[in-house]
Amino acid sequence: MLDRTQQYALGVDIGGTNTKYGIVNHRGEISHKGDLPTNKYEKIEDYVIALHEALKPALDAVGIENIKGIGMGAPNGNIYTGTIEYAPNLHWRGIVPIAQMVTDKFGLSCKLTNDANAAAVGEMMYGAARGMRDFIMITLGTGVGSGIVANGQLIVGHDGFAGELGHTVIRPGGRPHWSTDIPGSLEAYASATGIAFTAKELLDGSQEPSTLRNYDPEKINSKVVFDCAKAGDKIAQEVYRFTGQILGEALANFVMFSSPQAIILFGGVIKAGDLIMKPTREHMEKNLLPIFQNKVQLIFSELPEADAAILGASALVWES
Amino acid sequence: MLDRTQQYALGVDIGGTNTKYGIVNHRGEISHKGDLPTNKYEKIEDYVIALHEALKPALDAVGIENIKGIGMGAPNGNIYTGTIEYAPNLHWRGIVPIAQMVTDKFGLSCKLTNDANAAAVGEMMYGAARGMRDFIMITLGTGVGSGIVANGQLIVGHDGFAGELGHTVIRPGGRPHWSTDIPGSLEAYASATGIAFTAKELLDGSQEPSTLRNYDPEKINSKVVFDCAKAGDKIAQEVYRFTGQILGEALANFVMFSSPQAIILFGGVIKAGDLIMKPTREHMEKNLLPIFQNKVQLIFSELPEADAAILGASALVWES
Numbered sequence: 001m002l003d004r005t006q007q008y009a010l011g012v013d014i015g016g017t018n019t020k021y022g023i024v025n026h027r028g029e030i031s032h033k034g035d036l037p038t039n040k041y042e043k044i045e046d047y048v049i050a051l052h053e054a055l056k057p058a059l060d061a062v063g064i065e066n067i068k069g070i071g072m073g074a075p076n077g078n079i080y081t082g083t084i085e086y087a088p089n090l091h092w093r094g095i096v097p098i099a100q101m102v103t104d105k106f107g108l109s110c111k112l113t114n115d116a117n118a119a120a121v122g123e124m125m126y127g128a129a130r131g132m133r134d135f136i137m138i139t140l141g142t143g144v145g146s147g148i149v150a151n152g153q154l155i156v157g158h159d160g161f162a163g164e165l166g167h168t169v170i171r172p173g174g175r176p177h178w179s180t181d182i183p184g185s186l187e188a189y190a191s192a193t194g195i196a197f198t199a200k201e202l203l204d205g206s207q208e209p210s211t212l213r214n215y216d217p218e219k220i221n222s223k224v225v226f227d228c229a230k231a232g233d234k235i236a237q238e239v240y241r242f243t244g245q246i247l248g249e250a251l252a253n254f255v256m257f258s259s260p261q262a263i264i265l266f267g268g269v270i271k272a273g274d275l276i277m278k279p280t281r282e283h284m285e286k287n288l289l290p291i292f293q294n295k296v297q298l299i300f301s302e303l304p305e306a307d308a309a310i311l312g313a314s315a316l317v318w319e320s
Numbered sequence: 321m322l323d324r325t326q327q328y329a330l331g332v333d334i335g336g337t338n339t340k341y342g343i344v345n346h347r348g349e350i351s352h353k354g355d356l357p358t359n360k361y362e363k364i365e366d367y368v369i370a371l372h373e374a375l376k377p378a379l380d381a382v383g384i385e386n387i388k389g390i391g392m393g394a395p396n397g398n399i400y401t402g403t404i405e406y407a408p409n410l411h412w413r414g415i416v417p418i419a420q421m422v423t424d425k426f427g428l429s430c431k432l433t434n435d436a437n438a439a440a441v442g443e444m445m446y447g448a449a450r451g452m453r454d455f456i457m458i459t460l461g462t463g464v465g466s467g468i469v470a471n472g473q474l475i476v477g478h479d480g481f482a483g484e485l486g487h488t489v490i491r492p493g494g495r496p497h498w499s500t501d502i503p504g505s506l507e508a509y510a511s512a513t514g515i516a517f518t519a520k521e522l523l524d525g526s527q528e529p530s531t532l533r534n535y536d537p538e539k540i541n542s543k544v545v546f547d548c549a550k551a552g553d554k555i556a557q558e559v560y561r562f563t564g565q566i567l568g569e570a571l572a573n574f575v576m577f578s579s580p581q582a583i584i585l586f587g588g589v590i591k592a593g594d595l596i597m598k599p600t601r602e603h604m605e606k607n608l609l610p611i612f613q614n615k616v617q618l619i620f621s622e623l624p625e626a627d628a629a630i631l632g633a634s635a636l637v638w639e640s
Contacts, residue, residue: 076611085611134478148577150477155470157579158454159615162470167609168573172491182607253488257468257577259477287502289487291396291406295479 006068010055010108011314013115014038014074016089021055022307023062024314028126030307032058044092048101059106069109070102071316073118073309078160082112088179111316115139115309117154117163119266119301120147121319122312128264128302135260137301138165138251140269144187150258154319166191170250189246192222192269199225199239210235226272240275247276248283255284255292262297266308270300326388330375330428331634333435334358334394336409341375342627343382344634348446350627352378364412368421379426389429390422391636393438393629398480402432408499431636435459435629437474437483439586439621440467441639442632448584448622455580457621458485458571460589464507470578474639486511490570509566512542512589519545519559530555546592560592564599571600572607575616582617586628590620 011030012021019038022030036054041047059067076087082099084092099110113121120137123129129137133152139145144166148155155162166187167180174184175197188194199220203212211233215224228236251263270276277298285293303311331350332341339358342350356374361367379387396407402419404412419430433441440457443449449457453472459465464486468475475482486507487500494504495517508514519540523532531553535544548556571583590596597618605613623631 132478134482150470150475150482151473153471153473155475155578157470158452158581159579161611162454162577162579164576164609164612168576169569169607170492172569180609182609249489249492253573254577256484256488257482257574258475259479259482261478287489289484289500289502291481292484 006066008062008067009314009317010059010067010070011310011312011317012051012070012072013118013309013313014072014077014084014090015115015309016075019051020310021051022310022314023058023067024311026318028303028311030310032061033307033310034058039091042091044096044098044101047092048098048105051102052105055106064107067108069111069317070106071118071313072099072102072110072112073115073313073316074098074112075114077112077114077117079111079113079117079154079156080160082110084112111319113154113156113160113316114145114163115312116145117147117156118312118316119145119303119308120149120264120312121154121315122303122308123264123301124149125315125318126303126311127308128299129262132261134258135262135264136165136254136258137264137266139267140190140192140247140265141267142192144191148258148260150260155258165250165254168250168253170246170253186246186250190243190250190269195222195225195239195243195269196220198242199236202235202238202242206235208235212236222269222272226275229272229275237275240272241279243269244276244279245283248280248285249287251280251284251296251298252287255288255296259292260296262299264299264301266301266303266305326386328382328387329634329637330379330387330390331630331632331637332371332390332392333438333629333633334392334397334404334410335435335629336395339371340630341371342630342634343378343387344631346638348623348631350630352381353627353630354378359411362411364416364418364421367412368418368425371422372425375426384427387428389431389637390426391438391633392419392422392430392432393435393633393636394418394432395434397432397434397437399431399433399437399474399476400480402430404432431639433474433476433480433636434465434483435632436465437467437476438632438636439465439623439628440469440584440632441474441635442623442628443584443621444469445635445638446623446631448619449582452581454578455582455584456485456574456578457584457586459587460510460512460567460585461587462512464511468578468580470580475578485570485574488570488573490566490573506566506570510563510570510589515542515545515559515563515589516540518562519556522555522558522562526555528555532556542589542592546595549592549595557595560595561599563589564596565603567596568600568603568605569607571604571616571618575604575608575612579612580616582619584619584621586621586623586625
């Protein structure tokens, strides 16, 4: 039988293509999972109505009086204003007051932040960062996202947009980012996209034989590089070594900023395991002041990849 | 007549050569200023006794019951433990439990942190950061120090040592730091020491005439470079332009970490004014994502330089 206290949170993760949702308890157990296509709704009003319709059976089953609130993760989500602001991958233009619209429709309070911040709060509530007051979460996928927790609180900055570590410059004058044009940012190297670029650069810059040369250059992605590296290809291994070096140098800078107990890594890129993690750790330690050396845990997310975004969003409800 | 509430704080700034102290009210007004030579006391026990003797007349005059506590700034001061840890410029070796010793001697609670963190709290309490919840303080002197405030709290990290932004790497593979050996750290370029290095490098790397060539290379310091730059010397001006570029690139990275409302600058180096601030601002903005551009105030400390360290230390007492 249900306890009558508000022991559930509704987690909603808004991605460019799909929205995933679920009802989550304090232990991070999800029920009533579902999804709907974000990009089908040109108007935010229609989207909110569709989201409510999709969730209504779940809300009725659990009882709305048992739900403490709604947590949402969305690209360019602002925690202060509850608005999605100029998100390039969503249909809705300009500044969208989604948290207020959801509150009005559902009759529940709604807290919004960007997906990487939500992921960090999820790790703190249910995952590898349980009990930690100072950590940094880095997501290494198509892009590089980050969420920073210090003194037990999410660092959101004066405007709600803190934690864009993927866009910090780690190689001044280096590879220009395909979308920001800023040269030498972390994301330009340590994302899956960056790894593919590095592979092509290394292939173009040498005559060394490589199984990577059997692929159409347009088809080389981080998965292909990983498979070749695992099979012993030297150039593919160098791609991951170099990526790890860049990532390690960046992490050293982040450590000297907020001195976290741990850095939690999440996303497709870290599936390469030691191929990337060994050089990452080596170059992080090498660039730290002695006072920070051999102190910072480099660990992997403990949240199941498929549910992490829902869990992260729901955790916003419990975060004070 | 004195109010009977605890309206005063005792501020103590421990430097390698001198210790400065004063009694400070909520408005940042200092009375009973004084100093004693830190380096005269080989043993920490003798130092604490001497500090107490020096301050006794002031404590008697104000009334110890009117003092809320003692705030101390010291190199490598740890806010969690109240210890000074392995400070290279102090006589006292290893880990020194100075806050506890001072509490025992004075009968007042004592809070300790490093000098750059104390400076940041001082700005928040009495200076340019009054009312700000998110800002970064950068001190540009012989070295580069920093104190970071986010969500209205000092960021100290899991071990108390956060905020070593001077040691973040901004030019990978660049100039090795004279004491840490890490290549390309901010301090290696943007400190007074770094400015002198840059001047010598530029002079060695060109045949261009320069009034700097009239100086013994060993005598070229940031003051000399500033005087020559002000008088129109092109190489000296390029030294400050280059320093500003490096500083601006570093500040952009810091902004994308914690998204501060302002960056507050303090110390001898910024006396060069526009010579350094113009390139600093230009290169900061250039390296920011659009979402952060034209938002961050770059401002100068409002605390009188001679009193800033005492004020910063005393402000720890009011900080919760």
